[in-house]
Amino acid sequence: MSERRPQRADAKRNLDALVEAAKSCFAESGVDAPTRTIAEAAGVGVGTLYRHFPQRSDLVTAVFRHEVDACADAAPVLAEELEPDEALVTWLRRYTDFLGTKKGLGKALHSGDPAFDALPNYFVDRLVPALTSLLTTAEAAGSIRPGVNAKELLYAVASLSAPVDSENSAPGTDMVGLLIDGLRYAPQR
Amino acid sequence: MSERRPQRADAKRNLDALVEAAKSCFAESGVDAPTRTIAEAAGVGVGTLYRHFPQRSDLVTAVFRHEVDACADAAPVLAEELEPDEALVTWLRRYTDFLGTKKGLGKALHSGDPAFDALPNYFVDRLVPALTSLLTTAEAAGSIRPGVNAKELLYAVASLSAPVDSENSAPGTDMVGLLIDGLRYAPQR
């Protein structure tokens, strides 16, 4: 049960390089980017890729988790650097960036492949607490209306960021911006 | 612009056999069934398959259209054979069967592949008129409540037929049945 010799330094380096390379390749060519291409971009052989990620899908989930983590971890940092409401708004923008990044990744998620079943939960488990703390702080400071539910806001922003099928809304209307303003505008009671 | 020599009889026969074989293979192994397998099941070579359907996706769309057509064409037949309300109910059951058939096919539809962009419209264009005529007849006969919108009913039944993620509703409750009963129960005014 104890970790034997921890891990060789080059192995760790290669693993990081692989995740990074995969992130780039997925962003550039979609989640279907060939493993060979990713290995090459990371400067390793395919054998190395497959030792770290026995299945292609393992690499996909690793990238997903990595990006979710990065997004979640940004929350405390912003909370420390900015005023409560600015931290919140900046984080929501950061979150929409994250959503935009994973274009094809969303397709993979709902592809029915059981390899990805755990990801939606991971998404919620990591991001809801992050957003909740920002909301709580901002609410306590009186910067936003009270009673906003983190999970619902997460989903609302996600669906507003989703590409509209064709010409639903005027292209250029910043729906997320409207939503954020809505947060700030406390309802007269 | 005119059709040259119409088409050779064996070609037509092979094309039908291919669509039929593909339907079986898709039902049995999902939409990812290999072209070789489909060609073999149809008793033809892969070359023949590719002459008729230059891309794999062309075969998928052909099967989809074929099944939509079969479903739509059933409406007038039922209308002639049965009482208005029975025709309607029977057709709705037929429609749910169709929905069940294309398990994996739905995944393909929303896979983002532009080859399938036209299919949702085809679905609506074929099925809405079919259902509308049944609804109109039944409504005129006073068998169902008036004012039911065909497109909405189509979507409602589809979403009720969709597999529930986990344990939403009691497994065994026939939601579509409830809906149909709802049609018959005219609201007291």
Add this chain to the structure above:
DNA sequence: GATCTAAACGGAACGTCATTCCGCTACTAT
């Protein structure tokens, strides 16, 4: 620093697909 050993590595090789190509087959008009 030299030596040793197992962790890691790289990339050729394999199996499975979709798709292409082209010499042969067999409809159909004459």
Add this chain to the structure above:
DNA sequence: ATAGTAGCGGAATGACGTTCCGTTTAGATC
């Protein structure tokens, strides 16, 4: 019956994911 051509079959190609194994090398020991 014959010719001309639409249509056919299936080997070949190329792109993948994944496996295998001989070689390299980090890092522990002396």
